[in-house]
Amino acid sequence: MSALETEAEPTATSSGFMRSATATLQHARYTFAENPVSGIAFALFVVLLICAVIGPAIVPYSPLASDTAAALKPPSLQHWFGTDQLGRDMFSRVVVATRLDMAIAVFSVALVFAMGGVAGIAAGFFGGWIDQVVGRTADTIMAFPLFVLAMGIVAALGNTVTNIVIATAIINFPLYARIARAEANIRRDSGFVQAARLTGNSEMRIVLTQILPNIMPIMVVQMSLTMGYAILNAAGLSFIGLGVKPPTPEWGIMVAEGAGFIVSGDWWIAFFPGAALMLAVFCFNLLGDGLRDIVDPQRRT
Amino acid sequence: MSDTALLDIQNLTVEFATRRGTVRAVEKVSLTIAKGETVGIVGESGSGKSVTSYAVMRILDRAGRIADGTVSFGGTDLRTISEGAMRDLRGREISMIFQNPRAALNPIRKVGRQIEDVLIEHVQATSRDAKEKAIGILRQVRIANPEERYHAYPFELSGGMCQRIVIALALACKPQLLIADEPTTGLDVTTQKAVMDLVVELTRERNMSTILITHDLGLAATYCDKVIVMEQGKVVESAESTSIFLKPTHRYTRKLVRATPRPGITLRDLLPEEIATPPIAPAPVALGGTPILKVENLVKEYRRQDASGGLAKFFGRKSDQDTSAFRAVDGISFEVGTGESVGLVGESGCGKSTTSMMVMRLLDPTAGKIVFAGEDIGTIPARRFAGSAWRRRIQMVFQDPTDSLNPRYTAARAIADPILRMGEDTGSGSVRTQVEELARLVGLPGNLLDRFPHQLSGGQKARVGIARAIALRPELVILDEPTAALDVSVQAVVLNLLQDLKATLGMSYLFVSHDLHVVRLLCDRVIVMRQGRIVEQGTAEQVLEAPKADYTRELIDAIPHPPV
Known part of the structure; x- marks a missing residue:
């Protein structure tokens, strides 16, 4: 691949690249214009990203600083989302928590993409015993109620953020392995793979240069869709007291802490982190749908 | 026949809303069909022939709409009646047959x-x-x-x-009207004949009207009373089927008629007069020397998969049909001489593709020898063949140009693949110059090299596939129905290109096809296969003019014979 690119005239290559880049941009703009909901999701994603990256630097209060005098205050101009039972500013806590929740989701999705992608492609492309092993492993995981399985994994491995990431990755494994398997399987005997065999590519090279790039778009869409689910799963584990420990700001714990105060009318402690959670999941799901439209070559006419 | 036409289409215009604005797929098309009449609508892909019929049935997809014109069926205006009334008409008064019967x-x-x-x-x-x-x-x-x-x-x-x-x-x-949209595309030639005979017989019996939509002018002329030729959404010619081959008036019809393979012509006759150049004299090759390929008693067996076999074996039960095996290729022997082109002909399931895959070394034979340039290459397992030095000497052009190109590779990258993997540094310039040279050889404009397959036309994709196959100057090229997915005019150009390349580069061809006319044009010798066995082989002239086997005769008879 590199040989061709380095030996090609630089102008031709760069103009070719520029053309395809502008084409992709145009296509993205077209998709968002056709489907404004994807545009909203993308805007929301940018907001989440800003919160995750520079959140701790822009919040008005320290998320851990308690002020007992201002405990359990409803939303006001000083405290946009109100304060909790220790007088901590909920707005600051919700914004700061973005980074941790997103990080758990991103790392677990990256991990499951690597595990499930490799296993699934190998199963679909080579078949035989690899297919059997991967398939039965996925079936075994699917046989458990997934959230309970995640609880069990975290309880067994130890109560840390890393183990939440691992548990979330494991329960998503069957999904990725099956998609990658199906996509690799239908391309295994396609014309271009046969052609690649004829041009002297080894089976390993075919997987890397022919199969993988072609199923990447589908996997990326799947990653976006699972992101929301991963966030929800991490928050769920924290909610029941596994994984992240207080006083670390995390949406799941915050909802858990606030749940006890809803009966006494202090709704805001649980409401705002819950709303953040919902918006994040909503955003990734819509983004996945939008991405599917962008990467689907059938739609690109 | 009554005076009023059964179907009367006047100035039909169909538009599709796409992201690049409105596209007119059908423009001011007028046609009438009388009761009991069979009309063929002929055109190449994108000519609007199918869209016209979809508009009649009102089954255009969401982006399409009838912009103008009238469609009247037995006096009813099909554009204005309600969807409910239309649903009632579909199937009862107007019926449709689609291309892929299994999908329907x-x-x-x-x-x-x-x-x-x-x-x-x-x-x-x-x-x-x-x-x-x-x-x-x-x-x-x-x-x-x-x-x-x-x-x-x-x-x-x-x-x-x-x-x-x-x-x-x-x-x-x-129904009173039957619309058949490419009803025989993808079917074998003998099946095509049986299906078309049936359609014609039934329509006569019932005094039905039929619209036959096809890309095959010969088929339309054989089975229809009237032929309408469409090009880019417009009707360019409408004539009696008896005269369309004899006196085509429009330039486009003439091009189509010329491009249709028929007996008694040469490859060059397929091309429009303006671009037909004299044939290239073949490179001096010592014909009749040692054959480049010699296949001896080749067999491919597949074990029959018994649905209960696995479980029965698991429970220790012996299945009595365990030993039965299906022979896709049943002991065939043939030769391909150096510089020769040999046609391998037969209907689907006859084993011709399995044979070519084995010769190609993508599939391991059960028994038999594949002797290439004096060496039995059948002993090298298919899995390891990609790494062997033989790989570059046998190449293949695939049937479906779209399917055989990686959608994520540009044309240049696809052509460069064999050079990068197996090319030796010959000092003949960089990979890019070699690719450009190959593109020139197959007539692919250089500015298309940086495009992806979906940005290329069918003919251009076929050229990319051919350039890739000849990149390393192989001695034997297997052509697996290389033109089956192409329009006739493109087929004419591609066949000529293949012929010229063979003459210039001195390669040998094994041409796998079901189309005897095409085989006759390109091949020196023909092998006819049926059910895994060779029924007849000989020179193209011999086999096609004086077939010995009944099966060969049946195949030849099944080709549509337009009234000439």
Whole structure:
């Protein structure tokens, strides 16, 4: 691949690249214009990203600083989302928590993409015993109620953020392995793979240069869709007291802490982190749908 | 025949809303069909021939709309009647047959039931006599043992059989108009003949009108009363089928007529007069020397998969049919001389593709020898063949140019692949210059090299596939129906290109095809296969002019013979 690119005239290559880049941009703009909901999701994603990256630097209060005098205050101009039972500013806590929740989701999705992608492609492309092993492993995981399985994994491995990431990755494994398997399987005997065999590519090279790039778009869409689910799963584990420990700001714990105060009318402690959670999941799901439209070559006419 | 036409289309214009604005797929098309008349609409892909019929049926997809014109069916204006009334007409008055018969049938419902569904839907039968009527209809479409076939599922039937079922469905309610959209594309030539004969016979019997939509001018001229030629959404010519081959008036019709392979012509005759150049004299090759390829008693067996086999074995039960094996290729022997082109002809399932895959070393033979340039390459396992030094000497051009190109590779990258993997540093310039040279050789404009497959036309993709195959100057190229997915005018150009390349580069061809006319044009010798065995082989002249085997004669007779 590199040989061709380095030996090609630089102008031709760069103009070719520029053309395809502008084409992709145009296509993205077209998709968002056709489907404004994807545009909203993308805007929301940018907001989440800003919160995750520079959140701790822009919040008005320290998320851990308690002020007992201002405990359990409803939303006001000083405290946009109100304060909790220790007088901590909920707005600051919700914004700061973005980074941790997103990080758990991103790392677990990256991990499951690597595990499930490799296993699934190998199963679909080579078949035989690899297919059997991967398939039965996925079936075994699917046989458990997934959230309970995640609880069990975290309880067994130890109560840390890393183990939440691992548990979330494991329960998503069957999904990725099956998609990658199906996509690799239908391309295994396609014309271009046969052609690649004829041009002297080894089976390993075919997987890397022919199969993988072609199923990447589908996997990326799947990653976006699972992101929301991963966030929800991490928050769920924290909610029941596994994984992240207080006083670390995390949406799941915050909802858990606030749940006890809803009966006494202090709704805001649980409401705002819950709303953040919902918006994040909503955003990734819509983004996945939008991405599917962008990467689907059938739609690109 | 009454004076009023059954179907009267005037100035029909169909538009599609796309992201690049409105596209006119059909522009001011007018045609009339009288009762009992069979009309062929002929055109290449993108000519608007299918869209016209979809507009009549009002089954355009969401982006399409009828912008102008009138469609009147037996006096009713089809554009203005309600969707409910239209639904009532579809199937009962106007029926349609589609290209892929298997896709048109519900895979999990018995075919007899599917016919009953149509009958009951249109109140042609009650649940009491539906079965009887369905069997009667199966009998009418000449299905043997209709009582038994009534219970068959589509996957248990052959392609031709499925198309008969689809015809049975279409004709179940005795419609007045039948629209057949490429009804025989993808079917074997003998099946095509059987299906078309059936359609024509049934329409005559019932005094029905038929629209036959096809890309095959020969087929339309053979089976239709009138032929309408469409190009880019417009009707360019409308003539009696008897005169279309003799006196084509429009430039485009002339081009189509010329491009249609027929007996007694050469490859150059397929091209339009303006671009036909004198044939290139073949490179001096010592013909009759040692054959480049010698296949001896080649066999490929597949074990029959018994559905209960796995479980039975698991429980220690011995299946008595365990030993039966299906022989896809059953002991064939042939030779390809140096510089020769040999045609491998037969219908689907005859083993020609399996043979080519084995010669190509993508598939391991069960028994037999594949001797290439004096060496038995059949002993090298297919899995390891990609790494062997033989790989670059045998290459292949695939049937479907779209499927055989990686959608994520540019044309240049696809052509460069063999050079990067197996090319030796010959000092003949960089990879890019080699690719450009190959592109020039196959007539692919250099500015298209940085495009992706979906940005290229079918003919351009075929050129990319050919350039890739010849990149390392192989000695033997297997052509697996390289033009089956192409329009006739593109086919004419590609066939000539292949011929010229062979003359310039001195390669040998093994040409796998089901189209005898095409084989005759390109090949020196022809091998006819049936059910894994060779039934006849000889020079192209011999086999096509004076076939010895009955089967060969049957194949030749099944080719549409347009009235010339």
